Amino acid sequence: MPKICFLKFNSSHLSCKRLHFIKLSNLKAVAEHSKVSIATVSRVINNDPKVSKDTMLKVQASIAALEYKPNRVAQRLRSTSKKTKLLGLVIPDIQNPFFVDVVRGVEDYAYQNNFAVMIGNFGQDEKKEKLYLDILQSENIDGLIVAPIHGKDKGVENLVKKNIPVVCIDRGLTDIDVDVVKVDNEQGAFNAIDHLLSIGHKRIAYISGNFKIPTYIERLAGYKRALNDYGIPYDESLIFARDTDYKSGFEIASKILELKERPTAIFSGNNLLTLGALEAIHAKGIKIPEEISIIGFDDMPWSISLNPPLSAVRQPGFDMGRKAAEMLYERILNPNSIKEKVILKTELMLRKSTTRIE
Amino acid sequence: MPKICFLKFNSSHLSCKRLHFIKLSNLKAVAEHSKVSIATVSRVINNDPKVSKDTMLKVQASIAALEYKPNRVAQRLRSTSKKTKLLGLVIPDIQNPFFVDVVRGVEDYAYQNNFAVMIGNFGQDEKKEKLYLDILQSENIDGLIVAPIHGKDKGVENLVKKNIPVVCIDRGLTDIDVDVVKVDNEQGAFNAIDHLLSIGHKRIAYISGNFKIPTYIERLAGYKRALNDYGIPYDESLIFARDTDYKSGFEIASKILELKERPTAIFSGNNLLTLGALEAIHAKGIKIPEEISIIGFDDMPWSISLNPPLSAVRQPGFDMGRKAAEMLYERILNPNSIKEKVILKTELMLRKSTTRIE
């Protein structure tokens, strides 16, 4: 870590002429300005059909003149559920470019539909996730998009039970019926391992995230299925699971590279793990793909600029976010319809980090 | 773009036993439960000293029993300014890992102080920025952290004029006095160019972001100063500015590489531009650093895993975010104190993407 230096200086040319507090205009002000009741103004704002064209125009003029913007807090307080236009989004790790894509997808939809988004990033910390869930509830959100910390996430379960619209992304909930948008993890992992096997690899290490997260269980299943298809016995000593971050990737890969019988390929379970593993491999001066092949789950925009260009299982993060937002909107409008599971396909992006052996 | 397939199926084992609508408890419920007035309950919640120990305990028991959580929306509506615990954060591009770090820094502070954060990502789209500023205002935020779209950002100026606490990050505002946390861009760029010059480069192309953004003007100044120190004339034909994204980086770099008299080094103005430029260079099969050197502004956690490990000017994004949040908190508590500018240092991270020539 670099030393950081805070240079402070104060702007001296300060002409602090008591800022005359500009009061935000409210319904009442508009009502007075256009000489109608606040109810009528409210109706104009909400496009209520039963207001005459004349008054509508008049009120709209006043709104423009006073630069009136409805107070969303009051709106939200008043109208319990519906049309308060606030979404919650709770994700495990905003450093993971995959979730950044998800955020962008959600935000894209939200922006188009005039929703605001309140984001909580819990960094796989269950207490933090709980806090964010509580806060979002107290903020009267219309609905929530969340990647539950694990399959039995009580916090998320509770929201669903309270009938708050919830859409899960990336991972579902095991004990409760809920809308989900996820990826076909099993098939995605299968494709990656299948490819490695097809080019001669037999000892393939798997750097996984924590197996409490359903995603990683599914990916392991794909790994096993591919092995099974090739008649290769499953060797548990090649499976490594810890946290889902850069550091773990680095440390696990370092350990793998020290193994007496070193695997010829690594499959790494997410973005950050892959990047950590790459650093470990480079640090030891081991050549990719000549000495070891690697495929990562999660593609990144700059995968092609890595050393070497990385082969990866691409997940459509943006689409996942956007679809989740769409589904949430549906759910808000229609709280009692049947819950839906949407499974998106992955795509194996073959680049230069894998090679045929033997 | 891969084709995306939506497999839909409905969960059939749906046991939709009319969820008995769990009503969230409110002050009134707690008051009744503990047989005091709502005012007293409110006092307990806000740690008002003038409530007797006995009642406090009694009320706290009721709060626990009913799982009461204060409604933040009502709190925010009622108490104009202060203690509503909501921050706005408006950033230009969440795909840029630098801003992700900033977000993390802000969120880190917010979490510790029980603030919620409402994020808007405007993608250098002025209309979108405007919308987010409006929304956040209507949400009665306590204060705003924002990277203004340019130095004369009217939207942000207006908020400041309305006396809403604002801290600018990454870039300031030219016409108005406001709190700012930024980086010494001029020196950062100077260091990079100085290093390139010191190892013999003379033709150094600069891929910049849009010069309406103050950051890029400052970086250009550093570029010029370094050139000047070495007595090398400034050649405007080596300066390229467009949008601040991956695509621009790719396209500009492609153009640079076609130049009859090709520069021996590239200095690229941000993260995404660098990544785009790298792809362009790799696409043409040009070797870094043998055939061309490159230094980027903005370091990334995985810079070391790029091909080759990238030399870069490191900005402390996390610290910037955290410091901004701290300053905003100060500003909220103390709206009329003197505005502050905090300038953080950059650090030149030398890796393998530059080499001595001649």
Added chain:
DNA sequence: GGTAAAAATGTAAACGTTTACATTTTTGCC
């Protein structure tokens, strides 16, 4: 035990909306 001051509690009015209901105005028709 009576008093005044201090401490604890309660009452009710805000905050800026939405909306059921009541009231007024307009319309169409004879």
Added chain:
DNA sequence: GGCAAAAATGTAAACGTTTACATTTTTACC
């Protein structure tokens, strides 16, 4: 022009808090 129905508008009560002020209870002291 008178009438009923339809359309437009207004009134006032909510939503869940905070807080100034009023009231009650406790404390301390003689």
